[in-house]
Amino acid sequence: VKPADHIMLTAKINKSYYHSTSNVPLAAVTVKDMLDSVVEKIPDKEAYVFPVEKIRLTFAELQRQVNALATGFINMGLKRGDTLGILSSRATEYVLVQLAAAQIGVILARFHIGLPHSMLENVILKSECVALVVGDNHDDVYNQLMKIIPDLKTTDSGLLPMTGKSKLQFIITKVAASGGRWKSIDDIMNKSNMDPEKDKKLLEETSKMVEFGDLYTIFYTSGSTGPLKGTLHSNEALQNIYMMCGDRYGWTKDDILLSACPSLSHVAADVAHTTPLVLGLTSVILSPGANIQDNVSVIHDERCSLLFATYPGLYNMLYSGNVEQYNCNSVRHILTGASIIPADFIQKISTIFQAKVLNTYASSEALAVSGIDPTDDGKGSFDNVGRPFSHTEVKIVDTNGKIVPINTLGDLFIRSNYVFRSYIHDEDKTKKVKSVNGWYKSGDIAKINSNGYITVVGRNQDIIMKGAQTMYYASLVESILSHPNVKAAYIVPVPDKELQEDFCACVSLNGNTVLSGDELRDFYVANIAMKDYIPKYVMVFNDFPKNATGKIDQIALSQEVFISLGLDTDWLVHGRKA
Template sequence: MKGSIVQRQFARVARATVAKTVKPIPSYVHGVSSTPLIHDTVGDRLLQAVEEVPDKELVYFRHQKIRKTYEQFYYDVRKLARGFLRMGLVPGDRIGMWGPNYYEWICTQYAAALAGMIQVNVNPAYQAEELKYALNKVGVRALVTPRNFRKSNYYGTLEKLIPGLDSSPLGEGMVRSKELPHLEHLIMICEPTSLPGAWNYSDVFESGTNDEERQLEKIEARNGPDTPVNIQYTSGTTGYPKAATLTNHNIVNNAYLTGLATNYHIGEHRLCIPNPLYHCFGCVMGTLNAVVHKQSIVFPDAWFNPGPTLDAVEEEKCTALYGTPTMFVDVFKHGIEGRDLSSLRSGYIAGSPCPVALCERMVNELGLVDLAVLYGSTELSPIVTVSRLSDPPLHRIRNVGYVSAHTELCVVDKEDGIVPRGVKGELLARGYMLMSGYFNDEEKTKKEITSTRWYHTGDTAIMNEDGAISIVGRTKDMIIRGGENIYPTEIEQFMFRLPYMADAQVIGVPDERFGEAVCAWVMLKNGFDNVTPEQIKNDCREKMAHYKVPAYICIKKQEDFPVTATGKIRKVEMREIARKELGLENIKGSFD
């Protein structure tokens, strides 16, 4: 009896010791999948869709009144690809696309892919200096752009960079400029007229011959999944955007696997896409996702506009609606009363953190019962997490979902050690979707991607016990305004060049519509006391994209800036002061 008591006590101690030594579950997950990756190019997948559903409608650009079936689109794309070859462009050349959502945008996207060229997505809001940097960084040889759109005068901006453009021969786009040494061809979307110093898009479209067709066929036979097909700019921590280079393999598989996870391979889907095409959200999750899964797309307007977006859903009986949180906020603000939105059942929301209350309205009022929250970044092609549609809708929107197929995720501390689940840290990702690197920038590539190919997202995350990912903040000094990533350094470096600026520090402050807004604390040089916040904003508008222009300018003295003992600016403290001074204490931002 005594021995059995001793044995039982020993057993209890042993169990307690084992319990104490059991390691917590690490914040690591691998998206194991029985679905193999596909070894195709963008052109391969388009051709497969044409062969299977030639007469199915692929795209409708509502504002241009252009409808195209898969076969019609493929015909147009091949014609444009032949036109590019006729101009002397060759595989590997970079073709810039600078403009809003036009039919010509996606024609350029697929024509470049067929011809083995690399499309460079240029933000339509870029001003002259930003455009110059974007084109020169990657050596853009041909640029496709409309003459103007809304407040943007694209041709006028190019006149600043190409002296004598307006006095060049009409309809001839061979350009030479010291400011843009790589640019040789300017292609303007300006039918029916032509402009000095620019090829007319329609003329390029019609220029290819049988010789170029034979050349195109040879190029298509050599194109491979690992060849670069797209370059997208991301804001830079050092003040200059970085050129993320994506391969066919990256984006084809990302579109394919994300579509599978959200049932785009089942049934008929009509995707309403108000998102800009120059983002991965529009051109990968939008056009390529549709092509890979042989579905249809509706573009309601050249730029996001809630009225036409709702009109398009009603008129075209769209089943899915895409958007960032800001877009959906604007849709509800515009009003959905009296609208027949009964065709809607699914949608994607991504680009910045989504407030749960907003997602609940999307499910309950828009009927998006199959709503999927997506998370990723341009460098990741872009998606690495997606909601599980098997979860109830209101449970599904509580986080950004689970790891995507064939993807690895982990959460690490400051020394890159993996933390236990439930503990905050930086989210890292690796897998097939990781970019090949930043174009011609090995130093920045090595800074963001470890030697073992883990990409630092810069986002603070928690991996829950079941593997779900919650984004709770950022480790990088970045502002997310309505889905646009903005690095303060980029704005600060511009503001330092203003003749009256002694110091400029940029932070993000909460905003009901955009999630975050740009706020600049500035110190003026002696003798410039008459400079006003509005003047500073106007000077910024002339040189930078509108979304980077500070919404708030706070003119300060040197002693107003909170600093550490070593003299480093304390931006966390600046944010709290700014919230109080600007009356934003009750406004919830992206991570509140």
């Protein structure tokens, strides 16, 4: 080693920049390449188990059904570069549509069920959908579409007339509300089996044109803090990030992953959709709406080794899932993220399942960014979101864009092959968050230590200016969760004549606990040592307002708080900016 190289290799990191390298190279393969490869190696191994639908698919059977559906899509007229939308909570249907579209280079736009009419119409138009899949258990969604697309009521030809606003031509569904006027997924698959040799050749010719860098999917942001944005991702982005997740967490083809995600359309759900093809493991996917006890019984029945669930899902498993009645000792890793989780709850869930809880940081724009290492030697703790995944760079910068010293709060920037290409049809918003050299401005305030561990304290707009003190939502929530009967907490800023801003703590309580907001505030006054962390108001909620993805709707929550407290709602829009 040359002296200069030696100095470079041993230099102490003193700036908030970290580049996570890896011995695992990035792959340059398509979905079809991966499916063909895994079928060749382990054709009879189960790829997916769908407990609600009572369906089990081996890799070989998966390939047969995906090929049949992909061929059917071609025969319908779908081609590389077209966009296919999906509104479904049927896991079997979702996975088949996703993989079949990818086989032929069709981009899958994933829409959240439960969007208001205007928002749903906007995302369908913005995505330029040529066809739209409506889940076979969603008559309500179809009825909603009839209000958005009047031609649905009268068209019997199986083809919608294109207008200047819309490219939509096909609805794919078998909901009763459609009166059988549209082809279903089953219809499309069965038709492709009429001339097997011709169809095989057609699929081969079409799939040869698909490249690993082609656009693959559109994830829509949750809309919890503003308008929905569609993020465009490529084939290579999703395949490679799950390969790096598997490398970080030590997943193998012998693992069985249970996904209990509240929405199949959310970016977090895709880990269970794609990892079987990438790693050869088995995914057990519970369709949203499954009974919470099903989550626990499925762990027992399928001997799941990996569990993916959000905090509300884990909470319900722990307190409503009758865990003690089942043998869950097969679980070794519990993957979670997207919200602040009380330390005592982590201890409980870890003890009950005898598994390590791995906090992960991800977004619709950047996919998975960082995660706790299962072999953590104590350098990290659960107040952070681990180190960046392989082939990922992160930096923390100040308001002038300069990298700050380690352990200093600033704006978190991310650069990797997994970052989204752009917001669909929104160049201005893309330019605001993504630089010409590939850095994505996450909008989160964070810090990083010398070992590369990231601590995220909140969004850059998630702060309270209480007098001269800058208060981050994450720190405030942590204090509010100190009450033993508080299950979840959210922060809403409120005006204050003396301090300019203060905050209301919005909480939900454990089980049958009955406490008033005043009683809770008295507890915080008596037990929180730092005066600034004591809320001006405390409000108790049975249910928080949620958006279509199951996330807390911060805008609706703020409106509800202001109306209940008799505060001027104009302050939310104008007062905070003044």
